Amino acid sequence: MAETRLSVDDLVAPLFVKEGIDEPQPIPSMPGVLQHTQESLRKEVRALADLGVPAVILFGVPATKDARGSGGDAPSGVVQVALKNLRDEVGDRLVLMADNCLDEYTDHGHCGILTADGEVDNDATLERYAAIAVAQAEAGVDVVAPSGMMDGQVGAIRAALDSSGHTDIAILAYAAKYASALYGPFRDAAECAPKFGDRKAYQMDARNAREAITEVALDVAEGADMIMVKPALAYLDVIATVRDAFDLPLAAYHVSGEYSMVQAAAANGWIDGDAVTLEHVTAIRRAGADFVLTYFARQLAERQ
Numbered sequence: 001m002a003e004t005r006l007s008v009d010d011l012v013a014p015l016f017v018k019e020g021i022d023e024p025q026p027i028p029s030m031p032g033v034l035q036h037t038q039e040s041l042r043k044e045v046r047a048l049a050d051l052g053v054p055a056v057i058l059f060g061v062p063a064t065k066d067a068r069g070s071g072g073d074a075p076s077g078v079v080q081v082a083l084k085n086l087r088d089e090v091g092d093r094l095v096l097m098a099d100n101c102l103d104e105y106t107d108h109g110h111c112g113i114l115t116a117d118g119e120v121d122n123d124a125t126l127e128r129y130a131a132i133a134v135a136q137a138e139a140g141v142d143v144v145a146p147s148g149m150m151d152g153q154v155g156a157i158r159a160a161l162d163s164s165g166h167t168d169i170a171i172l173a174y175a176a177k178y179a180s181a182l183y184g185p186f187r188d189a190a191e192c193a194p195k196f197g198d199r200k201a202y203q204m205d206a207r208n209a210r211e212a213i214t215e216v217a218l219d220v221a222e223g224a225d226m227i228m229v230k231p232a233l234a235y236l237d238v239i240a241t242v243r244d245a246f247d248l249p250l251a252a253y254h255v256s257g258e259y260s261m262v263q264a265a266a267a268n269g270w271i272d273g274d275a276v277t278l279e280h281v282t283a284i285r286r287a288g289a290d291f292v293l294t295y296f297a298r299q300l301a302e303r304q
């Protein structure tokens with residue numbers, strides 16, 4: 001009689017791949033999550049495919065960073081290399097998604113190109129996102145996922161993909177992404193904390209729910225194929241509202257801080273980590289998400 005079920009089909013595993021390391025590196029603030037080498041990433045993705053996890057989303061950590069985030073669209077960039085390797089490894093058994101943003105690649109840690117005054121230049125950034133999307137498409141990505149919250153990013157990426165012959169690459173838009181303190185552990189994992197300031201000029205204010213509808217509507221009009229709300233648990237109301245208002249497939253990102261809080265409390269014996277994980281991810285589905293990006297994807301798939 002259960003109204004909501006959680007299946008392995010609903011899960012996307014976020015994975016980090018780092019350039020220039022010989023061994024996978026643990027991330028202290030995300031126990032159980034690694035910065036992968038190209039080799040360990042191949043093994044992990046094969047294991048996920050064998051468990052039936054239908055998709056992964058890749059985040060790259062380049063060996064060197066610069067002001068324009070050159071590693072993001074270099075053909076030899078860490079994510080482009082990973083995409084080619086993974087296509088070799090798993091063929092079409094699994095959907096390959098890639099995050100499209102600049103913060104992992106810029107030396108200042110912001111999600112865009114900066115003006116001389118240190119402000120993010122929205123329109124200059126769109127050209128960089130477009131170039132990253134084309135580079136990822138050429139490396140074999142199935143779905144590009146712009147996460148930078150620049151105005152017009154979905155339209156710019158759609159136009160760049162279409163005019164370069166990549167009409168069949170889909171866009172998963174991080175449509176309603178809040179400026180959240182829950183991204184802290186991710187910024188350790190991706191080595192992308194901003195060196196100054198914060199992301200409040202481009203990410204959303206946690207006090208706003210109606211604004212989510214405006215943001216999602218823009219991305220839908222610009223050609224998004226799937227939409228996302230992020231983070232998840234503190235925004236279940238937003239997930240439910242967006243579910244009611246739009247018919248596109250809806251994702252929710254169960255983010256790093258949400259993962260690490262459960263892991264920390266479970267490691268202390270304060271909560272039953274497995275039970276809480278199942279409750280949390282099921283609640284995200286109950287609120288209306290069709291699929292969930294979660295660092296617990298592998299554990300959940302192993303337990304099914």
Ligand code: PBG
Nearest residue numbers: 101103147182183186255256257
């Ligand atoms: C930005 C990006 C972030 C996350 C995904 N993409 C970090 C940020 O906006 O600061 C966070 C995901 C998580 O916390 O798990 N490229």
